[in-house]
Amino acid sequence: MGNTHTVRFEPVGIEIEVDEDETILNAAFKQGIMLMHGCKEGQCSACKSFILDGEVDLDRYSTFALPDFEEAEGWTLLCRAHPYSDLEIELINYDEEIIHGGVPPRTISTSVEAVSKLTGDIYFLKLKPAEDFEFKAGQYVDIQIPGTELHRSFSMANTGSDALEFMIKHYEGGKFSGLLSSGAIKPGDELSVTGPYGVFTLRPSSPRRLLFIGGGAGMAPILSLLRALKADASQRERAYYYGARTEADLFHLEELAALDCGFVPALSEDSNGWKGESGLITDVVSRLEGDITEVDAYVCGPPPMVEAAIALLEAKGVPEAHIYYDKFTTTADE
Structure with a gap:
């Protein structure tokens, strides 16, 4: 254990104690x-904040997330920053509605209940926690790769605390997804899980219409949110636009229809006999949606799709504060 320092966050006026051996984000x-956070590994800049007073030491990070000139000006990444004095930090991105609503992460043991294919490259994984595991719809956990100290992050697709369900895309060379595709992870196996994490959650006080945009395994946290809305009998109007390559890449169609979420699938590649929407999902949203300035937008999927969707939403007048996103970055190995 190192020395402990006080870290004060402005403009919210929250103070926490942080040991030098832990990052500010983990202590919070x-x-x-x-x-606000994303990858927790210094790659995405979601936790970028400004140091008003004090000093930090940074673990290794990507200069794409924090360029050298920004670091010199006083910017930092909370997921990489260790305090070396008392600190005053200005939060650039924060949500006062959820900032006090976190569930402290913990590590638990789980057993594999099921592994199956949803599409040609997306797998369903169901884990049974050894104890109740509370999380909010839209959050994610880190799953430890068996036999290593490495982990991979995956969003839950379900709600409740008695099971954890995931949609995991297989990438060539993926250290975790490869174990699913090869059958190396099977029912009865034990997996260590740490969490929950994430702020891709519903803001209960908001009356705004909900606009969901996703693609690929990015359906997982959105489906969790939609299931929660259905369970709560929410009357909030909503629409869900989902992009896939071909008709074979679509799944859960019957449930999505039953969730009353205005589900609109779109295919980016030609598919014989397909009578639905075609083209990039952002083009479909632009074509079918009128005035969306008064929506809460939730976007999840591969980074290029997320970035294109955010650009579209901002261009159509959705305030930045009402755009929530989760980039499904990959860590597949060559």
Whole structure:
């Protein structure tokens, strides 16, 4: 254990104690403070904040997330920053509605209940926690890769605490997804899970219409949100646009129809006999949606799709504060 320092977050006026041996973001998690974050590995810049006073030491990070000139100006990444004095930090991205609503992450043991294919390259994984595991719809966990100290992050597709269900895309060379595709992970196996993490959650007080945009395995957290809305008998109007390559890449169509979520699938590649929407999902949203300035938008999928969707939403007048996104980055190995 190192020295402990006080870290004060402005403009929200929250103070926490942080040991030098832990990052500011992890310390906040442990104390139930839900700061904006993404990859937790210094790659995405979602937790980028400004140091008003004090000093930090940074673990290794990507200069795409924090360029050298920004670091020199006083910007930092909370997921990489260790305090070396008392600190005052300005949060650039925060949500006062959820900042105090975090569930401190913990590590639990789970057993594999089921592994199956949803499409040619997306797998269903169901885990049974050894104990109740509370999480909010839209959140994710880190699953440890068996036999290693490495982990991979996956969003839950379900709600509740008695099971964890995932949709995991297989990438060539993927250290975890490869174990699913090869059958190396099978029912009865034990997997260590740490979480929950993530702020891709519903803002209960908002009356705004919901607009969901996703693609690929990015359906997982959105389906979790839709299931939660259905369970709560929410009357909030909603629409869900989902992009896939071919008709064979679509799944859960019957449930999505039953969720009353205005589901609109679109195929980016020609498919004989397909009578639905075609083209990039952002083009479909642009074509079918009128005035969306008063929506809460939730976007999840591969980074290029997420970035294109955010650009479209901002161009159509959706305030940045009402755009919530989750980039499904990959860590597949060559």
